[in-house]
Amino acid sequence: MNAPSAIVLAAKDFKSDTKPVWCPGCGDFGVLTSLARALADLSLRSEEVVLVSGIGCSSRLPAYTTCYGFHGVHGRALPLATGLKIARPDLTVIALGGDGDGYSIGGNHFLHACRRNVDLTYIVMDNHVYGMTKGQASPTTEPDWDNPLTPGGIGVRPFQPLVIALASGANFVARAFSGNIVGSAEIIAEAIRTPGFAFVEILSPCVTYRPEQRQWKELVRPAPVGATDDPARAARRILTDDGFNLGVLYCGSRKPYQPQTVREKKTLEDVAREFRL
Amino acid sequence: MMTAARPTLSSVSIAITGSGGSGVMTAGEILLEAAALAGFYGLMGRTSGPQIRGGEAAALLRLSDAPVEGYGDGFDLLIAVDWAGLERFAAEIPLAAQSLIAGDSSLGEPPQSMAAPGARRFDLPLKAIAKTIPAGRPNMVALGFAAALLGLADGALEAAARRSFAAESDRLAPSVAAIAAGRLAAAAVEGPWKLPLATPRFGERWLLTGNEAAGFGALKGGVRFVAGYPITPATEMLEWMSPAIAEIGGTLMQAEDELAAINMAIGASYGGVPALAATSGPGFSLMTESLGLAVAAEVPVVVVDVMRSGPSTGIPTKSEQADLNIALYGLHGDAPHIVVAPNSVADCLLTTEWAVKLAEALQVPAVVLCDQLMGQTRMVVERPPETTFAGERRFASANGEAYRRYALTPSGVSPMAIPGMPGLMYTADGLEHSERGTPSSQAKDHAAQLDKRQNKIESVDFGPHWAMIEGEGEIAVLTWGSCTAPAREAIARAKSLGLAVKLVSLRLMSPAPRERLAAALAGTRRVLVVEQTHSGQFARYLRAEHAFDAELRSLSRPGPLPLRPGDILDALMRWSRR
Numbered sequence: 005m006n007a008p009s010a011i012v013l014a015a016k017d018f019k020s021d022t023k024p025v026w027c028p029g030c031g032d033f034g035v036l037t038s039l040a041r042a043l044a045d046l047s048l049r050s051e052e053v054v055l056v057s058g059i060g061c062s063s064r065l066p067a068y069t070t071c072y073g074f075h076g077v078h079g080r081a082l083p084l085a086t087g088l089k090i091a092r093p094d095l096t097v098i099a100l101g102g103d104g105d106g107y108s109i110g111g112n113h114f115l116h117a118c119r120r121n122v123d124l125t126y127i128v129m130d131n132h133v134y135g136m137t138k139g140q141a142s143p144t145t146e147p148d149w150d151n152p153l154t155p156g157g158i159g160v161r162p163f164q165p166l167v168i169a170l171a172s173g174a175n176f177v178a179r180a181f182s183g184n185i186v187g188s189a190e191i192i193a194e195a196i197r198t199p200g201f202a203f204v205e206i207l208s209p210c211v212t213y214r215p216e217q218r219q220w221k222e223l224v225r226p227a228p229v230g231a232t233d234d235p236a237r238a239a240r241r242i243l244t245d246d247g248f249n250l251g252v253l254y255c256g257s258r259k260p261y262q263p264q265t266v267r268e269k270k271t272l273e274d275v276a277r278e279f280r281l
Numbered sequence: 282m283m284t285a286a287r288p289t290l291s292s293v294s295i296a297i298t299g300s301g302g303s304g305v306m307t308a309g310e311i312l313l314e315a316a317a318l319a320g321f322y323g324l325m326g327r328t329s330g331p332q333i334r335g336g337e338a339a340a341l342l343r344l345s346d347a348p349v350e351g352y353g354d355g356f357d358l359l360i361a362v363d364w365a366g367l368e369r370f371a372a373e374i375p376l377a378a379q380s381l382i383a384g385d386s387s388l389g390e391p392p393q394s395m396a397a398p399g400a401r402r403f404d405l406p407l408k409a410i411a412k413t414i415p416a417g418r419p420n421m422v423a424l425g426f427a428a429a430l431l432g433l434a435d436g437a438l439e440a441a442a443r444r445s446f447a448a449e450s451d452r453l454a455p456s457v458a459a460i461a462a463g464r465l466a467a468a469a470v471e472g473p474w475k476l477p478l479a480t481p482r483f484g485e486r487w488l489l490t491g492n493e494a495a496g497f498g499a500l501k502g503g504v505r506f507v508a509g510y511p512i513t514p515a516t517e518m519l520e521w522m523s524p525a526i527a528e529i530g531g532t533l534m535q536a537e538d539e540l541a542a543i544n545m546a547i548g549a550s551y552g553g554v555p556a557l558a559a560t561s562g563p564g565f566s567l568m569t570e571s572l573g574l575a576v577a578a579e580v581p582v583v584v585v586d587v588m589r590s591g592p593s594t595g596i597p598t599k600s601e602q603a604d605l606n607i608a609l610y611g612l613h614g615d616a617p618h619i620v621v622a623p624n625s626v627a628d629c630l631l632t633t634e635w636a637v638k639l640a641e642a643l644q645v646p647a648v649v650l651c652d653q654l655m656g657q658t659r660m661v662v663e664r665p666p667e668t669t670f671a672g673e674r675r676f677a678s679a680n681g682e683a684y685r686r687y688a689l690t691p692s693g694v695s696p697m698a699i700p701g702m703p704g705l706m707y708t709a710d711g712l713e714h715s716e717r718g719t720p721s722s723q724a725k726d727h728a729a730q731l732d733k734r735q736n737k738i739e740s741v742d743f744g745p746h747w748a749m750i751e752g753e754g755e756i757a758v759l760t761w762g763s764c765t766a767p768a769r770e771a772i773a774r775a776k777s778l779g780l781a782v783k784l785v786s787l788r789l790m791s792p793a794p795r796e797r798l799a800a801a802l803a804g805t806r807r808v809l810v811v812e813q814t815h816s817g818q819f820a821r822y823l824r825a826e827h828a829f830d831a832e833l834r835s836l837s838r839p840g841p842l843p844l845r846p847g848d849i850l851d852a853l854m855r856w857s858r859r
């Protein structure tokens with residue numbers, strides 16, 4: 005994370021005047037507001053923050069902020085953010101997107117980003133559906149959810165992203181709910197502040213293709229216990245809860261990955277010496 | 282004697298073969314380096330079977346008093362450390378009646394397919410000789426034998442061996458002894474293989490592979506971030522770059538796959554650090570979607586594709602030029618980008634450096650089509666000249682107005698903001714966008730941005746590097762990449778037979794240098810198009826993108842067999858007589 009700025013911006017200063025394409029009531033509005041609030045709470049400067057996303061409704065978010073953004077291709081936000089952060093360790097880099105983007109087409113990058121533990125924050129707006137392509141099952145969709153592409157349900161067990169993140173080595177694992185602006189902003193701010201790869205899964209209803217997710221606000225609750233630094237204990241808690249416990253569930257102390265930089269730089273002429281006969 | 286058939290080059294071609302682990306590559310590298318230290322020129326390519334370890338392998342050398350850039354028509358000497366799997370190289374190591382096959386009779390006899398032209402056989406009891414030396418190895422005996430036939434001085438050979446075993450000093454003494462024993466064994470052989478007395482060399486010469494040259498060219502061009510995923514034959518480029526880039530203050534990342542590698546490079550470049558990814562065909566296929574992103578978002582990035590035989594996994598260890606189509610046409614949508622190709626090992630440096638400059642200046646992806654033959658061939662070259670290329674990335678500066686990242690400028694290039702610059706925040710986007718970068722699905726924005734991206738690469742002056750042009754003639758050879766060396770040699774031979782042939786080797790493939798190529802070929806009546814593909818991809822590209830007054834004929838062959846000077850000479854002579 006960058007050092008706090010002297011000129012403090014308000015949350016609204018982190019929102020751009022571009023009107024979101026999202027459906028009225030979409031959970032992603034709440035995520036945008038929480039993120040803006042977290043950035044303001046951390047006193048960051050918008051030019052030092054980069055939001056990198058893939059493709060999907062949720063991945064549209066960067067342009068709705070006043071930060072730098074990169075809206076890339078489907079599934080590749082994490083490697084793009086990784087390259088940026090390694091090349092520019094001075095920036096605060098946040099990757100974000102949907103459950104399809106992050107767990108399906110980008111699933112491999114998710115594993116390796118957790119393993120690599122670069123100092124990034126990764127926000128997944130999980131709505132258990134592919135919103136942008138109009139309602140197909142994602143890796144977190146219930147097996148019996150009926151939809152036109154897989155009538156009667158996809159028939160495949162949903163994926164456990166938080167446990168997979170833990171098993172793969174993420175340094176920070178949290179669950180938030182888009183309807184809870186203050187709580188989500190706190191979790192996001194803590195994720196940004198924590199060194200290493202910080203994974204925040206935000207339950208973010210798709211009111212258009214999963215209108216029943218409007219009920220989520222009744223189901224979510226703060227996790228009964230605070231964060232642990234023991235991944236096995238955190239994994240057991242996550243595997244046995246109903247998916248609606250909110251809060252920081254795991255916070256470790258792994259050293260972030262940042263390649264060694266050399267102090268005494270060689271010149272190109274030095275490098276060419278090995279070719280000389 | 283084979284050399285008699287070479288009117289313009291006096292060179293000796295040597296194949297050292299053996300099963301994997303028999304040390305043929307080490308022997309070949311020491312021989313090449315010794316010849317280089319003695320003042321000669323030369324090259325060593327490598328070929329191997331499919332096994333990871335333990336499979337047959339061959340070091341293919343060609344040494345001369347004058348610079349050599351490619352293989353000749355055949356091999357004068359075949360030295361087999363053992364005979365394992367040798368018949369698989371029969372097509373790659375053509376022998377003639379004047380050739381000599383030296384190898385250990387106690388281990389077997391040369392395969393019928395190789396001995397067929399009547400090559401002379403010499404029994405070289407490598408195993409028995411090596412046994413007489415504590416820790417002596419047959420490959421070093423073979424090396425001494427070869428050096429003696431070539432007339433290479435002891436000093437050069439020992440100096441090269443010393444360099445090679447610098448890290449394993451205990452291997453030096455037995456190796457030197459084995460080399461001496463190999464020399465003795467050569468006393469019984471008569472032959473025409475002695476290299477002439479080397480002309481004293483004054484200029485600085487380098488010994489390097491195309492992969493190393495491309496890596497160094499990238500660093501010279503300013504690349505400070507590299508991402509890659511291991512793949513033959515590009516791995517050595519990454520392995521060479523890994524310590525080198527760290528030493529000059531950059532970073533190399535091993536990615537989880539090529540989808541990640543190209544996106545890491547795009548991310549770094551978006552952050553203002555010139556970036557590159559290196560791969561081969563299968564990995565390049567995975568990168569194409571994201572190369573389209575770099576086109577649309579206007580992020581400079583360089584991809585080096587060290588081509589191998591395809592499609593699919595193909596022949597990973599062997600060369601082909603058949604990624605031309607995917608490099609030119611493999612991105613979906615209308616996605617103008619740069620494609621360039623080096624024409625020799627040394628030129629891998631210049632072309633990659635140029636690609637970086639072009640990518641940076643035009644904010645576009647640039648693909649460098651190298652291949653296994655150049656990438657893995659180690660060659661003695663004159664120190665490559667310092668070339669200065671125009672072209673730097675244009676950065677935006679805050680001016681109070683709302684920043685338009687994709688502003689429509691006369692050149693098509695719009696000044697780029699880099700994260701950290703205040704007041705210029707924007708979102709780079711692969712979605713079609715307005716000048717400000719806001720996603721747009723309107724026809725006018727699409728047309729304007731398509732025009733802009735096309736215009737910026739078509740209106741720029743690519744300077745003199747678009748092609749290498751030599752000689753004059755009514756007949757021309759038009760070629761590219763690693764086919765350039767044999768074409769050049771064929772043309773030199775044609776000249777001594779009284780036929781003047783012009784050589785045009787294209788370095789800039791995309792955007793197609795239409796006017797320049799037409800001007801270069803003005804007055805030419807016949808154009809022989811030479812390439813290493815099965816379907817004639819280069820000839821098809823030329824017919825599609827360029828207009829020709831001359832008659833075109835295609836000489837095209839798939840990998841892994843290289844086009845040889847004699848093949849091209851035959852085609853030229855046959856056509857000229859008609």
Ligand SMILES: Cc1ncc(C[n+]2csc(CCOP(=O)(O)OP(=O)(O)O)c2C)c(N)n1
Nearest residue numbers: 059060061062078102103104105134135136
């Ligand atoms: C390579 C590729 N395949 C498919 C698509 C089509 N596509 C766009 S968004 C999307 C899924 C989005 O779902 P999710 O990531 O969950 O985001 P949401 O829209 O629900 O926020 C798909 C499959 C694409 N853009 N690119």
Ligand code: SF4
Nearest residue numbers: 027030061135210211
């Ligand atoms: S389709 Fe669903 S996820 Fe997409 S904007 Fe509408 S409500 Fe949000």
